[in-house]
Amino acid sequence: MNHFTKLVAAAVLAGATGGAAVAQELFVPNLAYRTGPFAATGIPIMNGQADYFTMLNQRDGGIGGVPVNAEECETGYSTEKGVECYEKLKGEALVTQPWSTGITLQVLPKTNVDEIPIYGPGYGFSPMADGTTFKWAYNTPSGYWDAADMIVQYIEGQEGDLEGKKFAFLHLDHPFGKEPLPVLEQLAEEKGFELVPIPVGLNEMQNQSAQWLQIRRERPDYVIMWGWGAMNAGAITEAVKTKFPMENFIGVWWAGHDADLNLVGEEGAGYKSISWSFPNMDAPVMQDIKEYVVDEGLSQTNPEEMEGVFYGRGVVISAILGEAIRVAQDEYDTAEITPAQLRWGFENLDFSEERIAELGLDGMVPPFQTSCENHTGHSGGWMLEWDGEQFVKASDLLRPNVESYSDLIDSSAAEYAESNAPWPNNEECAATN
Incomplete structure (x- = not known):
């Protein structure tokens, strides 16, 4: 079901309930690259990302009772197409997932105006770790x-x-x-x-x-x-x-x-x-994806791909985004959050061992925390x-x-801000990273 169809369905549902307020959806578009020279790596990641949100929709009715719409806009990893996708989708999007350092660098200056978080898990501009300079950008859980x-x-x-x-x-x-x-x-x-x-x-x-x-x-x-x-x-x-x-x-x-x-x-x-x-096929989240998504014919993946590193990483990526949404919902006591509220969610992630287990991600991601100052989390990793x-x-x-x-993070962030002046710092936090 595409974005427009979901909105129509929500409108029909609202009519059926006498016009009462009905939660519509959490729109988290993905600038995908299932085509082009990087498709072989993009496809399993996108499948993992999509399947996680489909699982939440099928199992839980979404997040906080609101369905997630993870519509994809195909870029072929082209910076030009990526910027076109961003402009096309930003009106209702809670988040931007650029999926390219080149696209990220093009979109980054727009964030202070459009006020939509950039989520670049494990990629993008490394000084985005500095939350005092880059108020709207996150390369959680670890940077280059x-x-x-x-x-x-x-x-x-x-x-x-x-x-x-x-x-x-x-x-x-x-x-x-x-x-x-x-x-x-x-x-x-x-x-x-x-x-x-x-x-x-x-x-x-x-x-x-x-x-x-x-x-x-x-x-x-x-x-x-x-x-x-x-x-x-x-x-x-x-x-x-x-x-x-x-x-x-x-x-x-x-x-x-x-x-x-x-x-x-x-x-x-x-x-x-x-x-x-x-990748951990024994993790509860993977078993739920198999039951609610793959076995129901709602996935584009296959058994071999599911066992691989990149599919599992796609699952983790969407799980981090989903957790940021949940944290924001809890903080602001609303299911239908705004991009600004999601920004707060990204800054208050606590992927403790206990929370990782609660999410069913056993062994799939290291523990990490984010803050107003630390937008990366610096989770560490395994060889x-x-x-x-x-x-x-x-x-x-x-x-x-x-x-x-x-010091390199601080100086590079300051240099970026100076070359893109006027660049507003995040007054809500003081630099500590």
Whole structure:
């Protein structure tokens, strides 16, 4: 049922009840990318996101008794189309889910005018962590700078000393791929390793022979990959072909997709990816999705996809958004919240172990909290490793050393505000991150 049809149905229901006030829906549109060069990774995430809200609608009648409408607007991961989708949907939307660092950066300046929260779970502009500067933006539960720190932290735990080591930074030549550079460069200076950036153009994603020739010449100790979509499959295939040691190849959380590793199977064993989510088919939420959505023929997923990292991450993403809605409903004692009230919900998330269990997300997301000042949560993550058939946890929970780059967050946020002046700060909180 699309957005218009739901509104008509609500109007009919209102007529049938004599015009009494009837809760209509919680409109949380998603700027999806089921087509284009990143579709292979977008589809399982979008399926997980959609299925979670369908489950809530089927099982609980929505959130607080109000159905959730998670209508998708297809962008193909195009920044231009993403901005068009944003403008088309913002009139009634509670939230914007841009699904691209490029789209996020375009929409970010609009937030102070439109007053609609941006929800970029695990992506977007890392200084959005600073809630005093970015009142309407959230990259909960963990940001790219957190990921960079945790990857280096993990390698340091394996090596002991990084002095004199060389890291190749294989990244998409796109705002997303360049996001972690400030922290990686800072860590390289602090810990004495050499960082060699190797960009991959959008037209080179499936043919990276030049990049891997450079990697062979550089002979790095590790390759850190900030890849997405077809780039990941291309890089993993090239790494196997050139016999790069897979145990020294580590990707960001968007480079840990089961389907990419299935292409190389056993030869990919040892490849790793940092992740703030973990698939757990035994979690109660997954059983409820199967019962209320999949078994009822209301899903586009399949059994293999459901067991994968990205589908499970989509479930977690919608669960975080759903919890922000619930928290706001409770605070303001209304089921039909406003975008401004949802903003408060995002700032008051408490994903304790107890709450994670209550939501049925056992083992699927680390604990975290947000606040007025902290819009990321910095949940930490696990290092996942491909064992030849699936991703398994290869570490205990890692926590980012946020204090080591908190000055970078503050200075980058201040620089952004100055270059986009006049930029109003959030007077409701004082900077502490």
